[in-house]
Amino acid sequence: MAGRPQLMRPSIFCEFCKRMPESLIAIGDALPYLLQGALVTLTVVIGAMALGLILGIPLAVGQVYGHPAFRRAIGLYVWFFRGIPLLAFLFLFYFGLCTALDINLSAFTVAIIVLGLISSAYQSQIFRGAILSLSEGQFRAARALGMSDLKAISFIVLPQALRLSIPAWSNEYSILLKDSAVTYALGVAEIMARAHFVATRTYQQLPLYFTAGVIFLLLTWAGTKGLRILEERVRIPGYTTHGM
Amino acid sequence: MEEWLYIRTEVYPALLKGFWVSLELIIPSALCGLIIGIIVGVLRVYGSRPVMAAANTYVALFRGIPLIVQLFIWYFGLPGIGIYLSPFAASVLGFSLCSGAYHSEYIRGALLSIKRGQMLAAQSLGFNKVQMIFSIILPQAIRRALPGCGNEIVYLIKYSSLAYMITCIELTGQGKILASNSFKYTEIFLMIGVCYLVMTSVAALILGRLEERLRLPGFEHDRI
Numbered sequence: 001m002a003g004r005p006q007l008m009r010p011s012i013f014c015e016f017c018k019r020m021p022e023s024l025i026a027i028g029d030a031l032p033y034l035l036q037g038a039l040v041t042l043t044v045v046i047g048a049m050a051l052g053l054i055l056g057i058p059l060a061v062g063q064v065y066g067h068p069a070f071r072r073a074i075g076l077y078v079w080f081f082r083g084i085p086l087l088a089f090l091f092l093f094y095f096g097l098c099t100a101l102d103i104n105l106s107a108f109t110v111a112i113i114v115l116g117l118i119s120s121a122y123q124s125q126i127f128r129g130a131i132l133s134l135s136e137g138q139f140r141a142a143r144a145l146g147m148s149d150l151k152a153i154s155f156i157v158l159p160q161a162l163r164l165s166i167p168a169w170s171n172e173y174s175i176l177l178k179d180s181a182v183t184y185a186l187g188v189a190e191i192m193a194r195a196h197f198v199a200t201r202t203y204q205q206l207p208l209y210f211t212a213g214v215i216f217l218l219l220t221w222a223g224t225k226g227l228r229i230l231e232e233r234v235r236i237p238g239y240t241t242h243g244m
Numbered sequence: 245m246e247e248w249l250y251i252r253t254e255v256y257p258a259l260l261k262g263f264w265v266s267l268e269l270i271i272p273s274a275l276c277g278l279i280i281g282i283i284v285g286v287l288r289v290y291g292s293r294p295v296m297a298a299a300n301t302y303v304a305l306f307r308g309i310p311l312i313v314q315l316f317i318w319y320f321g322l323p324g325i326g327i328y329l330s331p332f333a334a335s336v337l338g339f340s341l342c343s344g345a346y347h348s349e350y351i352r353g354a355l356l357s358i359k360r361g362q363m364l365a366a367q368s369l370g371f372n373k374v375q376m377i378f379s380i381i382l383p384q385a386i387r388r389a390l391p392g393c394g395n396e397i398v399y400l401i402k403y404s405s406l407a408y409m410i411t412c413i414e415l416t417g418q419g420k421i422l423a424s425n426s427f428k429y430t431e432i433f434l435m436i437g438v439c440y441l442v443m444t445s446v447a448a449l450i451l452g453r454l455e456e457r458l459r460l461p462g463f464e465h466d467r468i
Binding site: 186205 | 305313316317320323324395402404405406408419429430431432433434436439440444445463
């Protein structure tokens with residue numbers, strides 16, 4: 001018995017059981033409040049994904065088809081936004097740049113912009129990989145049919161490449177969802193901030209953070225499921241990766 | 245001139261101190277995470293069914309819950325059941341367990357990518373299962389998992405900044421303190437950003453070298 005790990009000490013377990021009803025009541029009371037936070041989290045994540053998408057596509061196209069100097073600049077952008085932690089960016093933008101440039105943005109807006117910029121760097125790499133995985137014949141065939149570069153890219157290359165990037169994109173969703181919890185540092189009223197707020201008043205830290213974790217798990221699960229359905233829905237029969 | 249003095253007497257020592265704390269967080273967490281990842285990865289592929297299920301649950305939980313929630317559970321949550329951890333210990337524990345879950349995914353993928361012939365050959369040479377895994381399969385699998393694991397270590401470097409949220413004063417924390425004293429948020433957080441950029445770039449470089457060094461000629465991905 002001597003080698004038993006401390007975690008299993010009966011007194012701790014008993015205490016845990018004794019506090020069980022109290023914890024459940026705390027969770028029940030906080031749940032509607034936390035779920036409102038889930039809406040905020042989802043808004044931040046969807047906003048950031050959209051911003052990342054809008055910036056990521058031109059970045060990816062530029063990195064594949066652009067001028068060498070242009071490619072280097074985009075490479076630098078990606079390196080910069082992928083190499084610095086989110087927390088440092090949030091502080092830099094919210095406390096630093098917004099004050100220095102005298103722009104008045106809410107923490108919520110800054111969270112979307114920062115997450116979106118970082119995500120654009122990651123998403124550009126996803127799209128770049130997808131564009132490179134298409135066979136080059138597709139682009140050449142479009143050019144042979146008399147399409148301009150821009151037309152060939154936007155009507156032939158991108159529709160296929162974007163379909164191919166949905167699996168990686170759903171990964172990006174789950175990463176963004178988890179990263180969005182960090183925006184709590186700025187005071188965005190998302191799940192984590194609300195859980196912390198309730199926990200510091202009720203002293204039910206463990207159950208409340210656990211509930212927050214479970215909500216994140218459910219959101220991840222629902223999002224990945226939804227994107228898988230989207231992937232099925234937009235699939236063009238015969239245009240799988242093997243077919244090309 | 246005054247600014248330069250401020251940087252030399254205040255900013256530099258504080259950031260240096262924070263940098264060492266960051267390294268003290270990152271290095272043990274990366275090593276522990278890798279060890280956990282290898283063990284869990286092996287269990288997920290070769291373990292018995294209940295062990296496999298337990299390992300899968302661990303991975304699903306730790307990959308699905310944001311790292312910051314995990315850190316809060318370790319630091320603010322555990323005292324609720326009578327376990328008190330220092331901010332440093334809670335951070336290392338949180339980072340190790342979280343990155344262990346991610347490493348195990350790469351290890352698992354690499355283990356599954358090793359051709360069956362390797363196993364059959366080991367068995368025909370009289371290796372038992374443990375010997376086969378540790379001296380034949382894992383050495384190849386780890387080499388294959390290295391790019392993914394390296395990425396995870398780079399992520400860990402970035403995520404180590406979250407330790408500040410549970411009051412472990414590392415690089416970001418020192419920066420926050422400096423910045424709130426001097427109100428020079430932009431300058432100081434740009435410096436912090438550069439520090440992290442250097443750390444992640446150097447780590448990526450070292451990991452690339454390691455990959456190169458460990459490569460076995462003839463054992464590249466497409467050959468086996």
